[in-house]
Amino acid sequence: MAAFDCLSYIYNMKVIYTAFVLWLIAVSCVNDKSERAVITDSGLYEISKNEAGFQYFKMNPDTLSAHRESPHGSNVRIRFNNIAVSAMNDSISDIRGDRFPDGSLIVKEIYDFPGDDLNLLSIMYKSSNDPAAGAGWLWNEVGPNGEVIYPVARKGDGCTGCHSAPGNRDFIRTFSLH
Ligand code: HEC
Numbered sequence: 252m253a254a255f256d257c258l259s260y261i262y263n264m265k266v267i268y269t270a271f272v273l274w275l276i277a278v279s280c281v282n283d284k285s286e287r288a289v290i291t292d293s294g295l296y297e298i299s300k301n302e303a304g305f306q307y308f309k310m311n312p313d314t315l316s317a318h319r320e321s322p323h324g325s326n327v328r329i330r331f332n333n334i335a336v337s338a339m340n341d342s343i344s345d346i347r348g349d350r351f352p353d354g355s356l357i358v359k360e361i362y363d364f365p366g367d368d369l370n371l372l373s374i375m376y377k378s379s380n381d382p383a384a385g386a387g388w389l390w391n392e393v394g395p396n397g398e399v400i401y402p403v404a405r406k407g408d409g410c411t412g413c414h415s416a417p418g419n420r421d422f423i424r425t426f427s428l429h
Pocket of ligand 1: 316317318319320321322323327329357358359373374375390391392401407409410411413414422423424425426428
């Protein structure tokens, strides 16, 4: 093989090798994205069950009497994680703009009576590109020990209709009702 042929052979192999590596990177990125999109019922329960890192609505941890339009039980406490709080006003009574950012988590604790044991957690988690999202949120309800009452897989069917009623802000009802 002449020296020139040999050089062009090496050059061609390099191009093919580089293209192969780039293809591998592209394929692994695509897979990575689809895996990241799904958050499970138990994953949501884990990040919702403890109060640490949350702020209560209006910075007040007292129970509120649920609004008459609420299906969730008679006494409630609503808390917001730090990502949700970053989009809210200083008194934690309303959202500043139009939308909560992805990663916002809003948890409603439901009780029969103020000071009673917890009955239920209703959860909204903002994940706008998630295939299980309904109106940009994941919707979930779990019992006090994490037992799934309403799974994320239902995509907010039965939740979004009521949460898009007049006065909602990014599907949050509390701001205009309490
Ligand atoms: C019939 C109407 C209605 C339906 C259906 C409904 N909600 Fe609500 N939801 C409310 C109202 C009203 C509030 C305001 C707080 C209160 O008084 O309970 C609320 C509050 C919440 C909150 C606190 C944040 C906010 O929007 O104020 C979460 C979280 C929540 N609901 C989750 C759910 C989930 C999950 C479902 C479906 C499984 C659901 N809701 C179905 C009416 C409804």
